[in-house]
Amino acid sequence: MNQNRFINWSGQYQCVPTFVYHPSSTEEARQTVCQSSEMGTKIRVFGSGHSPSDIAMSNETLVSIDRLNLILNIDYEFKTVVTQAGVTLKELNQNLAKHGLALPNLGSISDQTIGGAMSTATHGTGLNYGILPTIIQEITLVTGLGEIVKISMDENPKLFNAAKCHLGSLGLVTELKLQVTKEFNLEVHEQPQTLETVLHKLPESLQSDHYRFWYLPHADMAWEWSATRRPYRKIPTIQNAFQHIQQWYHEKLIGYYTFEALLYLATYNQNLIPYINSWYVQQMFNEPKDSQGDSVSQFNFDCLFKQQVNEWSIPIEKTADAILQIRKMIQEKDYKIHLPIEVRFVVIQSKRSSQHSKNRRLFNTG
């Protein structure tokens, strides 16, 4: 991003806004909104641009939340944190860890801003731990009319659920109060599996604290990931030079650079994709793996190179049906699919709000 050009993470979308503001407080954000309103320009908010769509782009007024970057309060006793919206999940994770706390669930990365993650229902996986916005206790928002509004179960309760996936349409979020948890470890087991077996034992697999799987087209197999929550303890990572080189060879040279180069090659000849996929699965996903560590290190992983993704939400009881239909469609239409289809399981209501509305359980593919 240069001074005027904003580009999303994947590099697919960019914009050159006429006006760019960087408020550092709720009051400055309010003034920004009022000023734009007087000029008659529309505002859009830019977090860290990780949305794979053009949703954070505008050629009119763009508000960057990069200066709303303070964590205002961490309360160990009540396990809450009050933070400005431009703090990244990574910064929040690090600061919570210093206080023996953690976010209860995370997605694949922590580079997003809190504001962005909480605007788009960002989620990890695990039916007992909802999408990230289910931990919101209170939101401070500047509306399009320049009013400062608090949203919580007690204040503006009708907006509270809408605020879990508002996509920036409610206004400019400046601060959030979140319910966090005591820090914890995850014990992770990963294994290759046939798709049929994965789908057959899904009800059992979903008893894990956190479970997801990837379907790997062309290689026609699945890779399961399940994690069990354990009390936090520091796990030293002692590696000798040989293990270090071995890891670099496997994860970086093969799993990243070679794979990326081959996919680049396949942009000239799509027929190579099934062979590349099969080779990749042989190299990376051929035997079970166990690991453990603090929650952030186990939830997050390296998403490797820039990529375009899309994501669909489907009722959980349709999981098998949907995946099998996708597999059939790939075969029948002879589609060449170069990246795996990830299937995660989430609830979209917090335990508290589910007292009012029954939990909706979803899986999503991405």
Ligand SMILES: Cc1cc2nc3c(=O)[nH]c(=O)nc-3n(C[C@H](O)[C@H](O)[C@H](O)COP(=O)(O)OP(=O)(O)OC[C@H]3O[C@@H](n4cnc5c(N)ncnc54)[C@H](O)[C@@H]3O)c2cc1C
């Ligand atoms: C490599 C990668 C991995 C990902 N992994 C996951 C994952 O595991 N799970 C998942 O669910 N998603 C995932 N995502 C998607 C990502 O979490 C969302 O797109 C998230 O919104 C990005 O946050 P951001 O700060 O970049 O927001 P942006 O992309 O900048 O903005 C997203 C939306 O939020 C609005 N917004 C941002 N901040 C505010 C604010 N303060 N007030 C009002 N509106 C605001 C913007 O206007 C826009 O509509 C991933 C994306 C990438 C690129």
